[in-house]
Amino acid sequence: EVQLVESGGGLVQPGGSLRLSxxxxxxxxxxxxxxxxxxxxxxxxxxVAFIASGAEMIYYGDSVRDRFAISRDDATNTLYLQMxxxxxxxxxxxxxxxxxxxxxxTQVTVSS
Numbered sequence: 001e002v003q004l005v006e007s008g009g010g011l012v013q014p015g016g017s018l019r020l021s022x023x024x025x026x027x028x029x030x031x032x033x034x035x036x037x038x039x040x041x042x043x044x045x046x047x048v049a050f051i052a053s054g055a056e057m058i059y060y061g062d063s064v065r066d067r068f069a070i071s072r073d074d075a076t077n078t079l080y081l082q083m084x085x086x087x088x089x090x091x092x093x094x095x096x097x098x099x100x101x102x103x104x105x106t107q108v109t110v111s112s
Contacts, residue, residue: 001026002024002025002026002027002098002101003023003024003025003026003103004022004023004024004095004096004097004098004101004102004103005022005023005103005104006020006021006022006094006095006096006103006104006105006106007020007021007022007023007106008020008021008106009093009094009106009107009108009109010107010108010109011109011111012086012108012109012110013110013111013112014086014087014088014110014111014112015085015086016086016110017082017083017084017085017086018083018086018108019080019081019082019083020036020080020081020083020094020096020106020108021078021079021080022034022036022078022079022080022081022096022103023077023078024077024078024079024096024098025077027098029072029074029077030053030054030074031053032053032098033050033051033052033053033098034050034051034070034072034079034096034097034098035047035048035049035050035051035096035097035098036048036049036070036079036081036094036095036096036097037094037095037096037097037102038090038092038093038094038095038108039092039093039095039105040089040091040092041091041092045095046061046063046092047061048060048061048064048068048070048081048094049061049064049068049070049081050070051070051071051072051079055071055072058070063089064083064090067083067084067085067086068081068082068083068084069081069082069084070082079096081094081096083108086108086110087110088110088111089110090108090110091108091109091110091111092107092108093105093106093107093108094106094107094108
């Protein structure tokens with residue numbers, strides 16, 4: 001059974017940084033392409049970032065490019081999202097995702 005557990009969210013001021021983590025289990029993490037997706041209050045899901053197995057390809061959504069960085073540690077089965085220069089519009093629940101399997105999400109709130 002695929003299990004994805006996000007952590008690292010919280011309240012941060014505009015311009016601040018957060019690092020999200022996603023602990024993965026129940027599948028061969030090193031062989032999996034992974035995504036971060038977010039959902040803001042009252043809005044639909046928004047794809048944030050993609051990392052291929054082996055980190056051979058990385059892509060970002062237009063709204064986060066140059067501010068966020070996705071990475072992975074295959075030794076610990078962990079996916080990361082480093083978020084810098086955070087804006088109020090980044091406020092959302094952030095999910096890591098493998099295909100159609102999502103974790104429970106972690107709340108990120110950017111506010112002064």
